[in-house]
Amino acid sequence: MRTHQGGVRAVEVNPNHAPTAVTLEYSPMTGEARFPQAVWEQLRAMLLADLSRETKCFVLCRTLESSGRVVFLAREVVPVPDEAYAQRSASLVETRPEFIHALLVRCAREGYALLEAHTHPWTTLPRFSSVDNRSDLQKFQTTQPMSPPFRHGSLVFGCDMSFEGRFWDYTREAMATITRLQVLETPPRTLYGTDCQPPDWARTALAVYDRQVRAFGLEGQAMLSRLRVAVVGAGGLGSQIANALALLGVGHLLLIDPDRLELSNLNRVVGASYAQAVRGWRKVRALAQRLNRARPPERRTVAPLPLDVRTREALAHLLSCDLIVGAVDSAVARQYLNTVAMCALIPYLDAGVGVRSENGRLAQGGGQVQVVIPGATACLACTERGIRQSVEEQLTPHQRELSIRGGYIQGEAIPNPQVVFLNGVVGNLLVWELVKLATHCAPVQPYIYYDLLGQHAFPARAERNPNCLLCAAHPDSLLGQGLYGLMGYLTPRRAPKSKPIPTPRGG
Numbered sequence: 001m002r003t004h005q006g007g008v009r010a011v012e013v014n015p016n017h018a019p020t021a022v023t024l025e026y027s028p029m030t031g032e033a034r035f036p037q038a039v040w041e042q043l044r045a046m047l048l049a050d051l052s053r054e055t056k057c058f059v060l061c062r063t064l065e066s067s068g069r070v071v072f073l074a075r076e077v078v079p080v081p082d083e084a085y086a087q088r089s090a091s092l093v094e095t096r097p098e099f100i101h102a103l104l105v106r107c108a109r110e111g112y113a114l115l116e117a118h119t120h121p122w123t124t125l126p127r128f129s130s131v132d133n134r135s136d137l138q139k140f141q142t143t144q145p146m147s148p149p150f151r152h153g154s155l156v157f158g159c160d161m162s163f164e165g166r167f168w169d170y171t172r173e174a175m176a177t178i179t180r181l182q183v184l185e186t187p188p189r190t191l192y193g194t195d196c197q198p199p200d201w202a203r204t205a206l207a208v209y210d211r212q213v214r215a216f217g218l219e220g221q222a223m224l225s226r227l228r229v230a231v232v233g234a235g236g237l238g239s240q241i242a243n244a245l246a247l248l249g250v251g252h253l254l255l256i257d258p259d260r261l262e263l264s265n266l267n268r269v270v271g272a273s274y275a276q277a278v279r280g281w282r283k284v285r286a287l288a289q290r291l292n293r294a295r296p297p298e299r300r301t302v303a304p305l306p307l308d309v310r311t312r313e314a315l316a317h318l319l320s321c322d323l324i325v326g327a328v329d330s331a332v333a334r335q336y337l338n339t340v341a342m343c344a345l346i347p348y349l350d351a352g353v354g355v356r357s358e359n360g361r362l363a364q365g366g367g368q369v370q371v372v373i374p375g376a377t378a379c380l381a382c383t384e385r386g387i388r389q390s391v392e393e394q395l396t397p398h399q400r401e402l403s404i405r406g407g408y409i410q411g412e413a414i415p416n417p418q419v420v421f422l423n424g425v426v427g428n429l430l431v432w433e434l435v436k437l438a439t440h441c442a443p444v445q446p447y448i449y450y451d452l453l454g455q456h457a458f459p460a461r462a463e464r465n466p467n468c469l470l471c472a473a474h475p476d477s478l479l480g481q482g483l484y485g486l487m488g489y490l491t492p493r494r495a496p497k498s499k500p501i502p503t504p505r506g507g
């Protein structure tokens, strides 16, 4: 990894450019950019159309900001028409100022950040040239007065879409590195910038994960260990999932659930003790304690967050994750998580279970797992009706009748009864999909249905709705809208206490 600690970076001299002495200060901030599949394909097609000379285009983005980190959410690629190039050759590209000005006006009006992208088509190890350094610095200083909230950055791509990236840290008036790009294909891909490869997987815990490394390789294990996953819901299903993810060596696990343990949880909640249930411990606290104990000392990174998932604090934690897992029994919470995932371009894995009993006989039971890759696979809103139909087609008429009455096909878990073995099966179906997403060791299955009585798990069709308000590619959808898309869900901030009005003396 490059060190970002505000050091001065040596100027690299590209043989194709005249060297210009510009030294750049680098800020300790880092950035990341996320591309829905359609936006990435568009960008790639534009940039690689002509490899005989440099090409330029612009990406309009929303941003998610947290301390020290900015995430660019790509919304739209703007091509540069021939007449808008001021210069264009095999080693140089420049856009006319009026073209950029018009884009900046649009950014200011519509609240977008701007990433400028250009190619170095002669290389697979792209680095900003000294000419790039000089022109980026000049441009970023020019747009500094638009900040905050405006963010301005640039990406240089090689002929295979390898990249180097940076953005302007307007607080320190210095460059900040964009370390990685997330491409939301099936499965999602992470591209690391030139000199930004993650450190080698620490082999200290190799003994612990040896049998897994034998299953999906050292790189697969490394990919798991770099993940930051939020598991929402620490009940019967969520605790099974969290348990398996902790054992697998997932890097950071955030457990989100405000509920306290009760005696009636002890038949299925992993990690809870009788004493904790009697004392009413928070579910996530009991679970995190238990899961951390099973991990090597340097990997005790399971964090309990006893929060309602719809609070601002929980949202900030969700937005810091690479993957969100929903094991919640409320349709409202499930739809909320789906919306957060679409707005922030974070893959979402959802699981639900349901059992129905008639006079002590288990009449029906089952569950489903859905893998939502924003903009690539169907989201929960897309599948509300489609899945139901697809699953129903594969059940016997009697099963169908019961499942419709039970209602769980729609993903609505029934509060009672609850059995540990069903949670175990469905939870681990989800975990297996998560491992596939992270390690690419097998093809991802976007939707799986499990029928308890038939002991039968099968994939169901999960077709995207081209008009989906959440995940479709049309301009009004919430895909990649960041906090803009979540405004309606956030509780308004408490108004500051109004100051007492002083009483004038005298009179």
Ligand SMILES: [Zn+2]
Pocket (backbone or CB within 6 Å): 118, 119, 120, 128, 129, 132, 156
């Ligand atoms: Zn360049």
Ligand SMILES: [Zn+2]
Pocket (backbone or CB within 6 Å): 378, 379, 380, 381, 382, 383, 465, 468, 469, 470, 471, 472
């Ligand atoms: Zn959708």
